[in-house]
Structure formats: structure tokens, C-alpha cells
Amino acid sequence: xxxxxxxxxxxxxxxxxxxxxxxxxxxxxxxxxxxxxxxxxxxxxxxxxxxxxxxxxxxxxxxxxxxxxxxxxxxxxxxxxxxxxxxxxxxxxxxxxxxxxxxxxxxxxxxxxxxxxxxxxxxxxxxxxxxxxxxxxxxxxxxxxxxxxxxxxxxxxxxxxxxxxxxxxxxxxxxxxxxxxxxxxxxxxxxxxxxxxxxxxxxxxxxxxxxxxxxxxxxxxxxxxxxxxxxxxxxxxxxxxxxxxxxxxxxxxxxxxxxxxxxxxxxxxxxxxxxxxxxxxxxxxxxxxxxxxxxxxxxxxxxxxxxxxxxxxxxxxxxxxxxxxxxxxxxxxxxxxxxxxxxxxxxxxxxxxxxxxxxxxxxxxxxxxxxxxxxxxxxxxxxxxxxxxxxxxxxxxxxxxxxxxxxxxxxxxxxxxxxxxxxxxxxxxxxxxxxxx
Amino acid sequence: xxxxxxxxxxxxxxxxxxxxxxxxxxxxxxxxxxxxxxxxxxxxxxxxxxxxxxxxxxxxxxxxxxxxxxxxxxxxxxxxxxxxxxxxxxxxxxxxxxxxxxxxxxxxxxxxxxxxxxxxxxxxxxxxxxxxxxxxxxxxxxxxxxxxxxxxxxxxxxxxxxxxxxxxxxxxxxxxxxxxxxxxxxxxxxxxxxxxxxxxxxxxxxxxxxxxxxxxxxxxxxxxxxxxxxxxxxxxxxxxxxxxxxxxxxxxxxxxxxxxxxxxxxxxxxxxxxxxxxxxxxxxxxxxxxxxxxxxxxxxxxxxxxxxxxxxxxxxxxxxxxxxxxxxxxxxxxxxxxxxxxxxxxxxxxxxxxxxxxxxxxxxxxxxxxxxxxxxxxxxxxxxxxxxxxxxxxxxxxxxxxxxxxxxxxxxxxxxxxxxxxx
Numbered sequence: 001x002x003x004x005x006x007x008x009x010x011x012x013x014x015x016x017x018x019x020x021x022x023x024x025x026x027x028x029x030x031x032x033x034x035x036x037x038x039x040x041x042x043x044x045x046x047x048x049x050x051x052x053x054x055x056x057x058x059x060x061x062x063x064x065x066x067x068x069x070x071x072x073x074x075x076x077x078x079x080x081x082x083x084x085x086x087x088x089x090x091x092x093x094x095x096x097x098x099x100x101x102x103x104x105x106x107x108x109x110x111x112x113x114x115x116x117x118x119x120x121x122x123x124x125x126x127x128x129x130x131x132x133x134x135x136x137x138x139x140x141x142x143x144x145x146x147x148x149x150x151x152x153x154x155x156x157x158x159x160x161x162x163x164x165x166x167x168x169x170x171x172x173x174x175x176x177x178x179x180x181x182x183x184x185x186x187x188x189x190x191x192x193x194x195x196x197x198x199x200x201x202x203x204x205x206x207x208x209x210x211x212x213x214x215x216x217x218x219x220x221x222x223x224x225x226x227x228x229x230x231x232x233x234x235x236x237x238x239x240x241x242x243x244x245x246x247x248x249x250x251x252x253x254x255x256x257x258x259x260x261x262x263x264x265x266x267x268x269x270x271x272x273x274x275x276x277x278x279x280x281x282x283x284x285x286x287x288x289x290x291x292x293x294x295x296x297x298x299x300x301x302x303x304x305x306x307x308x309x310x311x312x313x314x315x316x317x318x319x320x321x322x323x324x325x326x327x328x329x330x331x332x333x334x335x336x337x338x339x340x341x342x343x344x345x346x347x348x349x350x351x352x353x354x355x356x357x358x359x360x361x362x363x364x365x366x367x368x369x370x371x372x373x374x375x376x377x378x379x380x381x382x383x384x385x386x387x388x389x390x391x392x393x394x395x396x397x398x399x400x401x402x403x404x405x406x407x408x409x410x411x412x413x414x415x416x417x418x419x420x421x422x423x424x425x426x427x428x429x430x431x432x433x434x435x436x437x
Numbered sequence: 438x439x440x441x442x443x444x445x446x447x448x449x450x451x452x453x454x455x456x457x458x459x460x461x462x463x464x465x466x467x468x469x470x471x472x473x474x475x476x477x478x479x480x481x482x483x484x485x486x487x488x489x490x491x492x493x494x495x496x497x498x499x500x501x502x503x504x505x506x507x508x509x510x511x512x513x514x515x516x517x518x519x520x521x522x523x524x525x526x527x528x529x530x531x532x533x534x535x536x537x538x539x540x541x542x543x544x545x546x547x548x549x550x551x552x553x554x555x556x557x558x559x560x561x562x563x564x565x566x567x568x569x570x571x572x573x574x575x576x577x578x579x580x581x582x583x584x585x586x587x588x589x590x591x592x593x594x595x596x597x598x599x600x601x602x603x604x605x606x607x608x609x610x611x612x613x614x615x616x617x618x619x620x621x622x623x624x625x626x627x628x629x630x631x632x633x634x635x636x637x638x639x640x641x642x643x644x645x646x647x648x649x650x651x652x653x654x655x656x657x658x659x660x661x662x663x664x665x666x667x668x669x670x671x672x673x674x675x676x677x678x679x680x681x682x683x684x685x686x687x688x689x690x691x692x693x694x695x696x697x698x699x700x701x702x703x704x705x706x707x708x709x710x711x712x713x714x715x716x717x718x719x720x721x722x723x724x725x726x727x728x729x730x731x732x733x734x735x736x737x738x739x740x741x742x743x744x745x746x747x748x749x750x751x752x753x754x755x756x757x758x759x760x761x762x763x764x765x766x767x768x769x770x771x772x773x774x775x776x777x778x779x780x781x782x783x784x785x786x787x788x789x790x791x792x793x794x795x796x797x798x799x800x801x802x803x804x805x806x807x808x809x810x811x812x813x814x815x816x817x818x819x820x821x822x823x824x825x826x827x828x829x830x831x832x833x834x835x836x837x838x839x840x841x842x843x844x845x846x847x848x849x850x851x852x853x854x855x856x857x858x859x860x
Contacts, residue, residue: 251461252826283845286836288822290458302811306750311818312758312825317458324459374852383852390849390859393841400857 005425006039008151008168010142010161014058016322017048020263021346022181025213026157028240030056032418038425041149043164045123045138060123061141067118076143080170083139083202085163086132086195091140131160132195139163146171153177153425159184159196162203169206175432177424178207182343183220189266189341201225209428211235211421213344214365220343233424236369238414239349246354249331256287256392259332259356261325261347262339264295269338269361269378274301276336278308279385284392285313292317292328329354333398334391338378339364348373349412352405357398359387369412372404440673440713440722441664441704442631444580444603445680447485447509448546449477449516450785452806456816461823467777472806477520484684489527491683491694495701496536503701504536504712507680508580511544511564512783514571525571532572538714539568541576541599547782548746550581550590551733552760558597560779577601578715582784584633584677584736585743588623588729595628601719603677606632607734607741614728617671621724629719630728633677633736637663642678646691657696661703664710672722674710677736738793746787751814756787758821762828769831777824781817789813 009030013023030040040057047053047060067073083090121137124130142164146154154176156165162178169176184192184200204210204225210232212218218234221227258280260273270291277289291301291314298316305314320328329335335351335358342364349366351358352373360367361378374391376383391398454469495503509528517525531537543549543560544567550557565576578601579594586604594602606616616632640660644650652659664674679686687693704710713721737745747756759781766778789805790813807813850859 250463251459252822253462283839283841285839299811302815303750306754306814309754309757311751311754311814312822315458315461315819315822316815327459372854372857374854376852383848386845386848387852389841389845390852393846394849394859397853397857397859401854404856 004037004039005153005422005429006151007033007041007425008146008149008154008174009040009042010138010154010156010164010168011042011044012158012160014042014044014051014056016050021344022158024346025181025237025344028238028414029418029421031240032238032414032416033421035415036418036422038418038422041151043142043145045134059145061138061145062121062123064141064144065118065120066141066144069117072147073144076147076171080143080167083163083166085136085139085199088133088136090136090163091143091167135160135163135199139167142168143171146174152429155179155421155425156203157181159200159203162199162206166203166206175208175428176206177209177211177428178203179211179213180204180217180221180343181213183217183224185220185224186217186267186341186343197225201227207231208432209233209424211424213237214368216363216365216368217343233420235417235420235424236365236412237344237346237349238412238417239346239353239409240414241353241410245326246330247327251331252288256284256333257290257331258287258334258336258388258392259290259292259328259351260336260338261292261320261328261351262337264291264293264298264301266297267339267341268293268295269340270295270297270301271304272338272378272381272384273336274304274308274310274314275381276338276384276388277305277314278310279381280388280392281310281313283389287313287392289314290317290328290332291315292320292325294319325350326354329356332356334359334388336384336388337361337364338376338384340378342366349409352402352409355402355406357391357401357405359384359391370405370408372401372408374401438711439667439671439709440718441710442506442673442675442713442715442718443504444506444508444540444631444675444677444715445682446580446583446678447507447513447680449473449480449510449513450546450783451512451516451780452476453786453816453820456819456823458819461819462826465773465777465823465827467820467824468780473516474520477516480681480685481521481524483689484681485521485524486527487689487694488680488683488697489524489531491698492537493527493531493534495698496531496534499701499705501534501536502705502712504538504714504717506538506540506578506714507531508540508542509568510542510546511560511567512546512780514567529572532574536714538578538716539572539574539576540578540580540603540715541565541568542580543582545779545782546582546784547779548582548585548756548784548787549782550585550593551743551747552756553763554593556760556763556782557593560782561597563779578603578719580604583745585733586730586735587733588731590733591622591628591630591730592625595622595625600627601629601631601716603631603675603715604633604730605677605734605736605741606635606675609741610728610730610732610734615668615671616675617667617673618725619673619719619722620726620728623727623729626724626727629724631673631675631715631718632728634674635736637674638676638678641676641693641696642682642686645682645687645693645696654692655696657699657703658707660696661700661708664704665708673713673718744793745791746784749790749792749810751792751810752787752790755790755814755817755821758818758825762825765828765832765834769828771831774824774827774831778828781821781824786813786817790817 011026015027043059046062146168157179184196222229262268264270335356337360344365348358359374362375451468544564579599580603584605620630622628790810
């Protein structure tokens with residue numbers, strides 16, 4: 001029995017080059033697994049050179065040469081089921097077939113002789129419009145990686161990596177754990193992208209075990225994707241310890257600041273925050289509100305704040321980097337996350353570890369685990385504004401909540417969360433073995 | 438003889454630099470010195486210097502029969518002082534000819550007339566003092582920012598002692614009437630109104646270099662003929678435009694300078710027209726009637742109203758936010774604050790926030806250094822937040838205390854987690 005399993009992990013981003021919570025969660029989880037003695041190889045489409053390569057074993061798919069014509073690769077091609085992603089059939093049998101499709105950027109092709117050819121693929125590693133092409137290429141490279149690496153279990157984070165993980169499973173015959181950080185319903189409300197949904201469901205069906213970030217997400221997988229609940233474990237996210245430096249407040253020094261930080265999209269409920277701000281300002285006209293982030297509701301929120309005539313108290317910062325985010329938390333008096341739908345929600349934990357009291361929506365996954373926070377329904381603008389006013393007006397309560405909260409999140413360590421994940425690996429590996437024997 | 442009146446608006450705003458949320462309370466330098474310098478130098482080179490020279494030569498060549506009028510905003514003169522002494526000198530040379538009238542307006546090229554008569558009057562006084570200082574004449578004619586006018590603004594201007602005012606001959610207020618007469622304020626007959634002939638003005642200002650225009654390329658002879666062809670009983674043609682038309686909006690290679698070099702000769706020697714300055718026109722002609730303008734007009738966009746600067750929620754919120762500070766600004770004595778206060782009122786800031794992207798979106802984009810009206814708005818509001826902080830600190834304003842309704846705190850209690858109590 002492999003007590004210290006070797007894991008081949010597929011992700012889509014890794015700090016510091018991240019665009020959302022997924023990269024942060026992967027970073028924490030992998031760190032925790034390593035601390036617990038698990039051997040992790042983490043694959044991303046592309047490495048930027050700024051990653052901590054001394055601490056983690058990272059593989060960039062764009063650096064992997066796929067040798068199409070080796071007998072081993074050909075044999076593996078026979079093993080796998082062909083998959084259709086968008087208009088592509090995956091895997092193609094040769095780089096030539098990839099070349100014929102314009103959207104695949106092949107970095108280099110080398111032909112040794114007429115029947116041996118290999119290729120490297122280029123990856124943007126972002127969330128652009130050629131995303132499904134990237135997902136397809138990633139799956140082909142995954143076959144090569146699965147062929148080259150020695151591992152006991154495959155672990156894949158969110159739908160972008162699912163085709164890659166499925167290919168790796170079919171090539172290697174090793175068990176697959178998929179990790180669902182968010183579903184298409186969380187990202188797009190009811191207007192789901194059918195292709196994304198199909199890939200998510202396929203990944204979950206192909207998985208030996210599924211990890212969800214909250215019970216909320218588990219329910220979505222059961223109700224919307226028809227997945228057997230017995231196959232799903234819930235492992236709540238944790239948070240890495242607070243940043244070493246908290247910068248002193250330099251902006252609006254003697255003013256109360258209430259902050260929203262996240263993508264400004266429908267599912268994050270930014271419009272409820274704007275409306276609550278108006279109500280707070282009626283009572284406390286010198287409060288300032290900051291909305292940090294970007295998203296398709298950005299302009300709508302700008303206009304809404306102007307309509308409510310609160311633009312001189314409601315500020316937009318755009319997307320913030322790591323340094324600026326901590327800077328903002330450092331000056332925040334209350335953090336608000338009014339998400340309509342949030343599979344987990346790691347930012348309130350980041351606010352809490354900096355000593356900021358938080359108000360979160362009951363509809364977020366993180367509400368399942370957080371004790372020292374104020375929980376309201378996202379749609380209840382009165383509750384939102386009343387609790388903001390309550391915290392701003394009652395320093396004692398605010399301080400107590402912040403102190404208890406900081407203590408609470410400091411105990412939510414990735415070290416503990418990853419122990420649960422290690423347990424899941426071992427059970428999955430053993431079950432697979434016992435089935436075989 | 439009939440009258441031809443040329444009037445040019447000369448204006449450059451102090452453009453804001455990129456000012457982020459994290460600059461609030463840290464940085465109180467709001468203006469983009471480099472950009473303002475560079476734009477001033479560019480326009481000086483392309484327009485102000487060559488065009489001033491051209492006008493000077495024409496005035497000299499026609500022995501005082503060629504005349505023009507300028508209104509130069511205070512913020513523009515201030516930028517001449519900072520970045521373009523050569524331009525200032527060349528305007529002084531024009532002033533010395535005696536054929537150039539300088540017109541009064543607000544120092545900040547602001548929309549203050551719409552909000553605060555007191556602020557408006559202060560800014561006019563400040564601008565006229567600047568004119569006197571540099572050009573040695575006291576303005577007698579008034580032109581409000583971007584020809585914005587209504588009866589009320591007319592009354593304020595009349596009350597300040599001006600006898601002549603310039604505005605737009607907007608179709609929706611003119612109706613069947615022609616702009617080619619002298620008019621007067623409907624309640625104050627002693628305030629004469631000169632109305633812009635927008636058709637002939639725009640032939641020069643907008644259509645001159647448009648190759649798809651049937652009259653392209655426009656010759657000064659043709660233009661003089663058009664002017665000469667107005668109905669027999671009409672008395673005056675008012676050609677009002679941005680001075681930057683010459684060389685900046687219409688480039689030199691469009692032939693605009695050649696056109697203007699020849700036009701005085703065509704008018705003086707081949708038409709029934711004389712050149713006049715606005716105050717001469719008002720003296721020499723008799724008003725044909727009063728004109729009642731109760732809805733505000735301007736010379737901007739197809740609508741000829743205020744919608745270039747005000748009307749969308751962002752513009753209105755920004756506009757109200759800055760004027761909400763007037764009361765406090767007046768209580769304090771701080772030159773830097775007073776200075777910023779005027780420069781932040783410049784109408785261009787609100788123009789950049791305009792979201793009307795149908796007929797005039799292109800024009801707005803041409804005049805804006807921002808990528809979008811939203812960006813312009815957010816940048817302005819960040820600056821204004823800092824400015825408000827400074828004003829409140831200087832005026833010693835305490836945080837406003839308002840009673841919290843007990844129901845709010847009752848509701849708050851319901852949401853407190855276990856172990857946390859509200860006393």
C-alpha cells in the first residue's frame with residue numbers, strides 16, 4: 001500500500017500568474033500535500049518563469065515534446081477513446097493532422113524520418129477565445145506526460161483539465177480524482193455553455209472519486225449533473241497564512257472603508273453591494289466603498305452608483321495584484337461578499353486573516369464552515385446595509401468578530417485539508433487495486 | 438454695408454493625469470503636466486503661431502479693414518504662460534493692431550452659469566483681469582462657455598454690465614427666423630445678441646476638408662459669394678468657430694491657411710460686406726427683435742443643447758458632486774485649493790464622460806484622451822474624492838453625525854454569530 005502516493009496533477013494556472021481563486025487554491029493544496037509527504041507533479045499549460053520551481057515540481061505542457069510515432073505512443077492511441085471537443089477530435093494521430101487545423105499553434109515539429117515525428121504545442125495559458133483548442137492540445141500533451149511519468153493517481157482541477165485527465169487515465173490505467181472548484185452553473189447562472197457542461201459531466205463520470213469545495217457544490221453535481229453522491233467527498237478550501245507585511249493605511253485615513261473584492265459579475269452580486277452602499281450612506285454619509293475587480297457588470301455598477309448619486313463615496317479600482325489586494329484589506333473596515341452563487345469563496349478568508357470582519361452571503365460555500373462571520377441572504381439589501389452600519393458603529397463588536405475570525409482562519413490550514421485529500425488518494429488507489437486483484 | 442463678424446474660441450483644458458484610487462490622500466497634483474505641455478506645443482506649432490501670423494499680416498495688409506474677435510479661456514492663457522510664451526506674445530501683437538476684440542468668458546471655461554451665478558461672476562472677473570493684464574483691453578462682449586445660453590444666463594450677463602453677447606443660432610429656437618440679424622434679450626433690450634450662422638461657420642469648421650462634400654475643395658471666392666448671397670434685407674453674418682479649426686482640426690495641407698489668407702480680400706473688395714468686431718456690430722446695427730430662449734442652447738453636437746456635458750448619470754453625479762463643495766471652498770483661503778477648484782470645473786471633464794455615441798460620438802472621441810467615458814468619469818471622481826478631502830480638512834469640517842434608527846441595530850443583532858454580543 002502506497003502511503004505516500006505519487007500524484008500527477010493537472011491544473012490551469014499556478015501563482016504568481018493567476019486570474020482567480022483556482023490558482024490560489026491549487027497553490028495551497030499542493031503546498032499542504034508536500035508538507036504531508038505526498039509527491040506531486042503539477043502540470044499547467046504554460047510556465048512563466050516566475051513560479052517557485054525550487055519548492056514545486058512543475059511541468060509546462062508547452063515544454064513537452066509529443067512523440068507521435070513511437071510504438072508506445074501508437075499503442076496508447078489504441079487504448080484511448082476518441083473525444084470530441086468543440087470541432088476537434090482528440091487525439092489526432094499525428095502532428096500533421098494538427099497542422100491541418102489552423103487554430104493549433106505547433107511550436108516546433110521535428111521529423112526524424114518518414115514515420116517518426118514529434119511536436120511541441122504553444123499555449124496561451126489564459127482564458128481567451130481559443131480556450132477549447134487549448135483544452136484539446138492539453139489533452140494530447142497529457143497522453144505523453146502520462147506515458148513518461150511514474151505516478152499512482154491522477155488529480156484534475158476543474159473542467160479545463162478534465163479531457164487531459166481522462167486521456168492520462170486511459171493511457172496509464174491509474175485512478176482519477178477530479179476536483180470541482182466551480183461548476184458552469186456558478187459561472188454562468190442558468191445560461192450554461194453546453195460544451196463546458198458536457199465536459200464537466202464527462203470528467204465527473206470518468207472519475208473514480210470527486211472532491212468538491214463545499215456541500216453546495218456537491219448538491220449541484222448531484223442535482224444538475226446526475227452524479228452519484230456516494231462518489232463525492234467535500235474538502236473545504238483553506239487559506240495560507242497572512243502576508244508578512246500589512247501596509248499602513250494611506251488612503252482616506254480617517255474614513256471608514258467597506259470593500260467588495262472579486263469579479264464584478266452576476267454571480268458575485270455586486271449590484272446588491274451598490275444598493276446597500278446607498279442605504280449605508282443615508283445613515284453614515286462619510287463612509288467610503290471600494291469595489292475592486294473587473295467583470296462584465298463593471299460598467300453597469302459604475303452607472304448604478306452614479307444613478308444613486310454616490311460616486312463620490314463609491315470607488316472602483318479595477319483588477320488588483322497581490323500587493324494591492326493586501327494593501328486594500330489593510331485599510332478595510334468591513335469586507336462584504338454578497339455572492340448569488342459561490343462554490344466556495346476564498347477572499348473572505350483572506351480578509352479575515354488580515355483582521356477584517358466579514359459579511360458573506362448564505363449562498364456561498366464558505367458559509368458552511370465559517371463561524372465568526374455575519375451571514376445574510378444575498379438579496380436582502382436591508383440586512384446587508386444594517387449589518388454594515390452595525391459593524392461600523394460598534395467598534396467592540398467589530399473588533400471581537402475580527403479577532404475571533406482571524407483565529408478561526410488561522411486554524412483553517414491547507415495542511416489539514418490536504419490530509420483529507422491524501423486519505424482520498426489512498427482509498428482510491430486501494431479500491432482500484434482490490435478491484436484488480 | 439452688411440457686416441461679417443469673425444469670432445474664434447481659444448481654449449485648452451488642464452487635462453487630468455491618470456489618478457487611481459490608491460492616489461487618493463497621497464497625491465494632490467491632479468494635472469498631467471507633460472500631456473498638457475505637449476498638446477499646447479503641438480497646437481501652438483500647428484495652429485496658434487501660424488494662424489496668428491496670418492491674421493496679423495492680413496490686418497496690416499488691409500489697413501484696419503480686417504477684424505476678428507477672440508475669447509481665450511483663463512485656463513488657456515495660463516497654459517500659454519506656462520508652456521507657450523511665444524503664443525502669448527503673438528496674441529499681444531494682434532491686440533496692438535486695434536483690430537482685435539477680446540471677449541469675456543469664465544476663467545475655467547466652466548459650466549458654472551448653470552449652477553451658481555456667484556461662482557460664475559467670480560470666474561468672469563478673474564478671466565477679464567487676465568485679459569486686461571496681457572492685452573490691455575477691458576472686454577465689452579460676453580461669450581459663455583461653448584455658447585451656452587438661456588434667458589436666465591442672459592440676465593446675469595446683462596446684470597454684470599455687458600451690452601453684447603454671443604450665442605448659437607440654433608434651429609430649434611430660431612424657427613423661421615434668420616440668425617443674420619442683431620437680436621436682443623427678450624426682457625433686457627440693452628443686451629444685444631449675436632447669433633452664429635452655423636451653416637456658413639460649419640462650412641469652414643467641419644466640412645472644409647471633407648472630400649465627399651460637393652463643394653470640396655472650397656475656394657475663398659466661392660465662400661465670399663455664399664456670404665454675399667444672403668437675402669437682401671439681412672444684415673450680418675456671424676462666423677463663430679474654434680480657433681483650432683485652423684491647422685489643427687483642418688490640417689494645413691487641406692489648404693485652410695490659403696483659404697483664410699485670401700478671404701479678407703474677397704470680402705473687402707468683392708462683396709457688400711465689411712468686417713466688424715462683435716461690439717462694433719452691436720453698436721452699428723439695431724436689434725430686429727427680442728428673442729426668448731428658455732431652454733438652454735449651446736453650439737455642441739447636433740442637438741445644440743447641454744447633452745454633451747450633462748444628462749447621463751455619471752455627468753450629473755460628477756457635476757453635482759463638485760458644486761456641492763462650493764460652499765466649503767468659499768470658506769477657506771488657500772490658493773492651491775482655489776486654483777484646483779476652478780480647473781476641475783472645466784467643461785471638458787464632463788464632455789469626456791459623454792455616452793451619446795450616435796451622431797457625435799466621433800467628435801467626442803476626437804477631443805478626448807480617455808479610452809472611454811467611464812474611464813474619464815472614474816478618473817475624475819478619484820481626483821474629486823481627494824479634492825473633497827483637502828477642502829474638508831482645510832475648512833475643518835467634522836464628520837456628519839446622523840442618528841441611527843434603533844431598528845437598524847435590532848436587525849443587526851439578529852445576524853451576529855454566537856459568542857458576539859451587542860451591548
